[in-house]
Amino acid sequence: MKQIICLEPGKFEQREVTRPVAEPGxxxxxxxxxGICGTDLHAFEGTQPFFTYPRVLGHELACEIAEGQGPEINFKAGHPVTFIPYFPCNNCIACRNGKPNCCTKIQGAGVHIDGGMTEFIQVPAYSLIDGEGLTSDELAMVEPMAIGAHAVRITEIQKDEYVLIIGAGPIGLGVMAFAKVNGARVIAMDVNNTRLEFAQKYFGVDHLINALENPVEQIAKITGNEMVTAVIDATGNKRAIEGSLEFLAHGGRITLVGIQKESFCFSHPEFHKRETTLRSSRNATREDFNQVVTNIRNGNVNVSALISHRITLHSVPDQFPLLLDPQKGVIKAIIELD
Ligand SMILES: NC(=O)c1ccc[n+]([C@@H]2O[C@H](COP(=O)([O-])OP(=O)(O)OC[C@H]3O[C@@H](n4cnc5c(N)ncnc54)[C@H](O)[C@@H]3O)[C@@H](O)[C@H]2O)c1
Ligand SMILES: [Zn+2]
Ligand SMILES: [Zn+2]
Known part of the structure; x- marks a missing residue:
C-alpha cells in the first residue's frame, strides 16, 4: 500500500509499505x-515543539472498516467510521478521573505515533466512532469539530447567554457551531473579515467584530454594557488571550482552546474582581465525537462548507507546501483517496 511520510521538516516522500494485519482488539x-490541520502544517514546517521525525502525519480521518474481528468490533466491512485519534493509557490520574483527553501519556495519531496519510491504518477497536449517514467529507470534519464541541460542553454554554469566540479558523468555527447548538448568542471576533463573513454565512453567528476596530466598545454596545459571560479563545494568539479579560462580565469564564508557546499575563485585580473562571480545553472525548456526528447527521451543523481545497494522496509531496501560502485562503484542505 501507499503511504506518505514526513521524513524531516519540509520533506515528504511516498513509499510502498506492507498493509497492516489486524491484531486482537x-x-x-x-x-x-x-483533513489537514495546523498540527500537520506546523509539523511539516518544523515549528511543532516535541515533534519527532520521520512521521506519518494526519489525524482527521474518514474511513471504512476493512478488516477486524472480535466482540468489541460491531461493524461489518465497508461500514463508515472515524476514530478518536488520541489513545489514552487508561491508567493515569486523568484517565481514572474520566478525562482520557488529557491523559498524562496520551499518544496522538500523526503526532506521537504514525497517523493517517496511508491507504490502510490499524487502530484500537475501542477508538471507533460510528459514521453511519455521514459522507466521507463530513466524517473527516468530525475530529476538528469535536474540539469545538468539547470546549462548549466544558464551558457549560447556556441558552441566550452572550459568548465571545475569538478566532474564526476551523477550530473557532467548530466552537461557534456548537455554541449556536446550545442556543447562545454568539459574537465572533477575528482580524480577518473574510473569515468572519464565512462564520456568519455557514454557522449563523449573531454578531461579527473585527478585533482591530474598538472591540470593547462594540461588545459593550451589543450586550447593553454587561459584557459577555463567556469568552472562548480559538486563536492561540498571546495578545488575543491577554486581551480577553476586558470583554468578560463579572462572574464570567474564559476557556482557552487555542495554544501558544509563551506564558501569558492577566491583571490580577481585573481577574479577581470578576471572580473569573479560567480553564483550558484539550482534545475531545467520545461524548463530544458522538454529539458532532449526531448534529451533522440531523442537519444542525453544516461542515462540508469548511472544505476549501482538495489534493490527492500521491500529490502531497508537491501540493502540500502550497497550502502554507496565506494567499490561498485555505480554511480546510483535505486529501482524497479512492
Ligand atoms: N484544544 C485543542 O485540543 C486544539 C486542537 C487543535 C487545534 N488547537 C489550537 O486551536 C487554535 C486555532 O486553530 P485553527 O486551526 O483554527 O487556526 P487558524 O490559524 O486557522 O485560525 C486562527 C484564527 O485566529 C485569528 N486571529 C489571530 N490572532 C488574532 C487576534 N489577535 N485577534 C483576533 N483574531 C485573531 C486568525 O485571523 C485566524 O482566523 C490553534 O492555536 C491550534 O493550535 C487546539
Ligand atoms: Zn487537527
Ligand atoms: Zn492516562
Missing part, C-alpha cells in the same frame, strides 16, 4: 479522506 481501516 484492533481493526484495519481503509482511509477515504484526511
Amino acid at each position: 484492533k481493526v484495519i481501516l481503509k482511509v477515504k479522506r484526511i
